[in-house]
Amino acid sequence: MKLPLAGVRVVDLTVVWAGPFGTLLLADLGAEVIKVENIHVWQPLTRGSMARPPKALMGSGPSWTTGYPDDEPGERPWNRCPTFVNLYRNKRSVTMDIRVPEGRKPFEDLIRTADIVYENNVSETMEKLGITYDYLRSLRPDIIYIRVPAFGSSGAYRNYRALGVHLEGVSGHTLLRKYPDLDVSANTQIFAGDYFAGTHGAFAAIAALHYRNRTGKGQLIEIPQVEVATGMLAQFLMDYALNGRNGEALGNRDYHGAAPCGVYPAKSGSPPLNPDPSWAPIPRAAQFEPQATDRWIAITVCTDDDWRALGAVLGNPPWTGDPRFATAEGRRAHHDEIDRLLAEATRQWDVWELTRALQARGVAAGPVMNARDAFEDPHLRARGLFRRMTQVDCGDRDWVGPFIRTEEGFLPMHRPPVAMGEDNEYVYKTLLGYSDAAYTWLLEHNYIGDRFDDSIP
């Protein structure tokens, strides 16, 4: 299949997660996404928490933050950070310092060839750089400019600083996703809003391309992260809109009343390594063996038939026949009691055996899968979500590929995650027509490169 966005060029000024996820979806669909970076400016939380993290930092946090390849920062750590590297698949990277004329000129030339400019910085950051919609339009009249500010580019909060976790708070997520019996301070910091901001930005971009093709007009798009993230709480929004209720955190229970619905303990232990012989894991040092052994099963009983099926799988212990539990209403009323009884029963089971037994009878159930379960999952392996490719500073790895799939399989991963500055030659020489001498001059005078300035920690 010809990729739908082939021939569309995106100038990518995004940082952290919300913006890069949006441009990632455009890249997967075939757009040429060119990430513009600056070897003199470290963007916090975009290629790592530090440009040059000390070895002591390796493993000091969750592995999604500090699990660098083989626990080594490496020569160019910014190309190896697990928090970000996978978001750079299918993209290109160029370096230019747009604060000075030597970088501004190629930046403007690049905008002239672009269809979309995409950014998600604090509103005033772009204005300070002189990058406004009018400025971009003066370079490319039908440009589509996508901004993804935290609180919007108007109003009293427009320059308020925030990371994803703070946006979760304002958009209402944090108070509604806690353990019902514990204070909200027991929550883990998560970033649901980055997902929504990314998908909505990509959606808006393509809709605007379609409109431009029809009318010749570009436009300015604003994805206010807090506002768009409220959409994930639609039931709570509408209960307030219709009935004036604030709603409450339900933990793992079902908003729409399926009961029981929860996460229950299973027998501890690790899953069998590599259950699918059709792929071979990449060998790694023996000291890296996962420690996590707690196992949990998620179960949702949607119907009375499901309830009877669950009882049968568990060998029909007397409580599963308790008439108080025969209807959804009864099970909701006695959910705490059912949770206790069910947990005693599930504790005896291997999580995958119980999953298969319940699924064989049509009951929605599955393990709470840790990162290893996901990486080795037979379903994802059979469908081919992971793609083995060589990235210049990480080596041969199984990358998470595009999740959009057609009758021909998942969309291609045509480029491994891009290293900073990897496409300098392509952009300057091929796209912008710089001579070898002019390109070399930029390199030698340290305007461009593939390493962050040594002064950056």
Next chain:
Amino acid sequence: MPGLALEDVRVLDLTHHLCGPYATKLLADFGADVIKIERPGRGDLARYLNPHKNDERHPEKSGIFFYLNTNKRSITLDLKREAGRQVFFDLLATADLVVENFRPGVMDELGLGYRELRARKPNVVMLSISNFGQSGPYRDWAGSELVLFAMGGEMYSMGIEEREPIKMAGTAALFQSGSAAAVAAMGAVYGAKWGGEGTHLDISIYETQAGGVDRRHASIIGYQFSGRISGRVGVGAVLGFPNGVFPCADGFVEISGGGSRFPGTVRMLGSPPELSGPEWLEPAAALRADLKERFDAIFYPWLIEHTKREIWQLAQENHVLCAPLYTMEDLFTDPVLRERGFFVEVEHPYMGRFTMPGRPFLMSETPWTLRRRAPLLGEHTDEVLREIGYDGERIAALRRAGVV
């Protein structure tokens, strides 16, 4: 008059429940003509899902159905009957996109599989949304929001170590996956409109979570790189203090004020002399329990004397990352969100007048508009069938036969 970005896009929407309707809502909200095809008599399952106006379980009083179906039209059609299929094929001739979220295989059983559709409309795009996808070992497994997020998302590391993992609020994962499906559909429709080729999209909720940006892509890569699994542990002392959720006079605030932001935190607290010594600025200060104890003794009383909005503003003035934890009431009454035009007033024959969030985002040339409230069941059956050339008699015959 502002334009509609997708006014030349027609969608036949066979989806029900939450995930699929969110995908088609985005298309409808920006101008696509989304014809929602519902089962005669009962309609979309979401009509029976709470919240309902005054908790009356009436199919025209569901708030979640309203939210997910603005700007769509509704017709009823029995796809199991040959006459119903014929109506569907007549509609297909005018459509760019067909969206469905039945169990894998159901469209084929109905005689509406992709091959059948493509034979009748060569450049049609079909979007199939399912729990696990149209192929693979889990294809026929049952799913729920909890199960799909537990398996696909990074739920394992959410919560505290000694307790069970805990998911996101409400049915957030299904809306995330619906929005991912909308991107796929938008891309494919764009490709069909400007490149001429249709396609069959196979979107699995499980996979849109497994490849999702909120930690899971990173946890899979981090595991592969280091051999370690991200568990339910806090981010730890590296971020310094204060970091996390704290109580205040009227609720809670999230504050990230440690490390390089600690001097700002001290200023926010009014620069008390107890926090002015050099020991507070040493790199190892973040790890010293005695310092944290002394800090907390000043910090907690200060928090209790301030409201969440006061703290938010003081934090911003002092470059401390902070946010109030909003309730729905806080959100609906926030003056800045109101001033920005985030809310709209709507009216519905069964639910009356109410205020709800409107636009998901802003487009300068083709802004979000509420062209239609959510449709009543079958409200547009006659209108839509007339548009494709059916006369009153033919429609009446279909209605008598129970097809529409």
